[in-house]
Amino acid sequence: METPSAAAAACCCPRRPLQPPSRLLLLLSLLLSALCLRPGLGLYTVNTVYGDAIILPCHLEVPNDLRFGKWKYEMANKASEFIAFRSATKKTVQYDDVLEYKDRLNLSENYTLSISNARISDEKRFVCMLVTEDNVFEQPTVVKVFKQPSQPEIISRATFLETEQLKTLGECISQDGYPKGNLTWFKNGVVLQPTEEAVINEQTKVNQTTGLYTVISSLEYKPTKDDTNAQFTCSVTYFGPTGQETIRSESVAFDIHYPTEKVKIQVLTERNTIKEGDNITLKCSGNGNPPPQEFFFYIPGEPDPIRSSSLYVLTDVRRNATGEYRCSLTDESLMDSTIITVHYLDLSLTPSGEVIKQIGEALPVSCTISSSRNATVFWMKDNTRMRASPSFSSLQYQDAGNYICETTLQEVEGLKKRQILTLIVEGKPQIKMTKRTSTDGSYKMIACHVEGFPKPAVQWTSSGGVINKTEETKYVNGKFISKIKIAPEENVTLTCIAENQLERTVTSLNVSAISIPESDEPEEKSDDNRENVNDQAKLIVGIVVGLLLAALIAGVAYWLYMKKSKDVNGESQKEAAQNIQTLPRQESYFFMSASKHVDKDLGNIEENKKLEENNHKSEA
Template sequence: MESPAPAAARARRPLPSPSLLVLRVGWLLAALCLRPGLGLHTVNTVYGDTIVLPCHLEIPDDLMFGKWKYEIANKPSEFIAFRSATKKNVQYDDVPEYKDRINLSENYTLSINNARISDEKKFVCMLVTEENVFEQPTIVKVFKQPSQPEIVSRAEFLETEQLKMLGQCVAKDGYPKGSLIWFKNGVVLQPVDGTVAIYEQTNLDKASGLYTLVSSLEYKPTKEDTDAQFTCTVTYFGPTGQETIRSEPVVFDIHYPTERVKIEVVSQRNTIKEGDNITLKCSGNGNPPPQEFLFYIPGEPEPIRSSSLYVLIDVRRNASGEYRCSLTDESLMDSIIITVHYLDLSLIPSGEVIKQIGEALPVSCTISSSRNATISWLKDNARLRSIPSFSSLQYQDAGNYICETTLQEVEGLKKRQILTLIVQGKPQIKMSKRTSTDGLYKTVACHVEGFPKPAVQWTSTGGVINKTEETKYINGKFTSKIKIAPEENVTLTCIAENQLERTVNSLNVSAISIPESDELEEKTDDNRENASDQAKLIIGIVVGLLLAALVAGVAYWVCMKKSKEANGEPEKEAAQNIQNLPRSASKHVDKDLGNIEENKKLEENNHKSEA
């Protein structure tokens, strides 16, 4: 920017001629008036930006200089910039408002930095020749977007049936002046007598020229305004036209009186059983909700004042009934029916029961409950199909019996009792023997029955026998066995004893017949099967001979008898015939007689033990 020439330099310039002075006076007079017919331009700019004002005039060839001025109504024009066309120098007038803010380009475009509201004027571009003055006015419009509107001075809460100040909507520092509008849930709020009142206020900052808009809203809410969103908007004009900015929504706490109370049971289960805790909750639908209530408990003569929660500990079946709650003034009340479910089970007998075998034992399992329930039985954790009945106890009846019942509709309501049945009996013994297929040994068994389990001991004519085998003890029964190969007849005794009694039984066992032939003794294990076949063959032949001799003997005896009867000596001849039988046949008869006696003795002993 070029500064004006010093005063001394101006003093040394030659005085212009009288004709030139007249021309310049004409120029000045023309500059004071807007020439008609030249048109009017408008420049819109944003507050704080740079204002660019083109001259909009065609630059004449004989241009001497160009100047810019601004005009304000009822005030003289003010020149602010000058550029010479011949000397190419620029001068800026001493106008404080535009000091260091303006710039005039070679094409006479005027730029004003940091646009202000005070720049909203009519600016005129002047191009001067020796013969004429050309002017072009431009209107400058400045726009400033206001801040986003904000709802301030908000009420802590609103009360139904009361007209109260809700808050103020504020939009700051805008230009030109805009307008504020209130909304509820997106719907415009209009003033309504006694319900909606709106008061508007405009504040102007004289230094900046900016407007601050304030709109106060008084509102009488209803219960339906709970969670309603209140907003406000500011509408203003910008360089491109009308614009709108909306505030953030605000929700107000609406206070309204309680119109209904409710009592309920706070529980994770749908049902209540004996032993549970009951938490009662009483609530009101007002806002703020009531904090104290009166609880009416069955069996209590007076209502109990409490907060919204009341707890009953370890309830019994007599706690069933109607529960009520009300406001402290008893104006509103609610009630609920509560059923405390129960389940009783009685098993007779129960626990450990000791009975003797053959005795009768009546068993009963009964229930008492708040709803229908069924009974089921288990024995040693296996489910029974029918109710156990004991008319004559046996050892297999012993065990753990469980009677249980469940209320299906009530979670966790299940009862059970246990009967541990013990069936006792004195030891009972039966003995048996069996010869092995190869005839080399005999197995003698002692069949024992009794509870508690009897201890078994074996003895023989030769002493105590320790090497025995036992089967599993099942249902009060087991078997003790021994294997022997006696070389002579022996008597075996089985002794069974428990806490109740000691029982003894004996059995005679004949000797094992062992072949005396040297050939049989020298047979190896590989030839045993062949020797067995040969022995069977020999035994068959001997038996056949014995049978043949017996038949011959019988036939001979019959003939001799008839002869003796005729001669009178039958008995003597019969005796002689028996003596004349082969020796092998005589041994066979003796052996058969011995086995018959032995078995007869065994049966007698078995009958004694059973008795």
């Protein structure tokens, strides 16, 4: 808002009480104030955006004896026009019949005037008048309306521009702004000043209905070759409620025509290097615009140049395609060349494919390469990378698998070769039988350890016939275990039969009957014969130590008894004697129980000795 100016302060409007008060003097005062104030002397300024509401505060202190308030507007060379009235006593509001402001006004209780839908024609000086019985107070406010113009757009653009020729590039247009904006042309972000190579003409149009401005600027331009891909823009600079602002158009590039001065040959491939089997696309281009459409291509091994468009394709190239390639304009005035290298890689694996060998045999393996660059070789077995190349002096089942020899040229993307060796190691079935008793002694687990490839089929038999209820572990590296559970009531002989395409192997094992334990307490059995013997030895040592401790406790108790017997009566002596008689009976029961365990464990030792003898017989 503006502060009161000296000119406004010096205005002839009455600012002091009228003497004496009268209606005639009041009317004269209103008339005098209407004539006194002129546009341009407003004390306050309200900036409004086109189409928004105009808010005009009264900026006067409301006197206590106020009768009414009024608003009017003033324009140069025209009489003042009253537009709104509010009575302070009757609390009523009236709006004058002014066509321009019909249904657009609202006067609040604090005498703030609102005008909806601001227009360019609202740029006037509005005056707030507060009238008392003997005085009139006025305060003018100047309204400024602003309208942001549309974003500039380059229209009527040229299809192309030619070097050394002045031609209309296009027109920059910005519409419906207020006040009038200014247009500026830019090339690559730099302002274009009017010169012989850049001629600028501007025109302005006013909408008679809205009062808004449309600005148009045309540019004639003489380009150079350096203007290829140059970005042309234009901007409009205008004043808004907060000051000067700028809007820039979208950038536009123009096709610049100029003659060819140089020819270039390029190799278009998906990768930076070329390998055998690739397709090669040669591109020949001239730096003129529009570019030349036909060229001569010179291919190694071809006696004459080949006339073609800008692209020439060679398919499925071989290593002999390495050499110098050239292209030129059809008049051979300009020419360019390039060197192409076709990379190759050969690999030979011996032996390869499927190879069947017997266990224990030797197998030499070699992998040789030939390439255009140094190659890297590595081996994989069953999708796992190996640290070194395979070497087989004595084949084992775990040596079987898929071996891959792979080589790559690190400098050439996608150039790699591989060959596969599928090694099969065969062997006749080998059998070893073992047995163990369960922890609770209720059954025996008999295991038949089988080796061989192809995987042998296993069958169990006994004196009672074929046994079908078996369990098998996973077949890994030519080995697996077939198991059965039995609880024989008497000694039996079990036979394990393993057979594959190479041979049939049979082994038998004698198994003793399950002995029913005399105690309800479970006996502990180990999973291995050697561990079983060790556990039995530990048990015997424990029993002996326990008996010694029991004897020591009995001796101490008897000594204490003899000492106390001297100080107690006959009845106490009898009771003590009964306690001592009870102690040997407990010791006797503990010794008998421990003896039973020893007998059972010694029985297991004898059974394991028989198992070892049977295994020796089977192997023999």
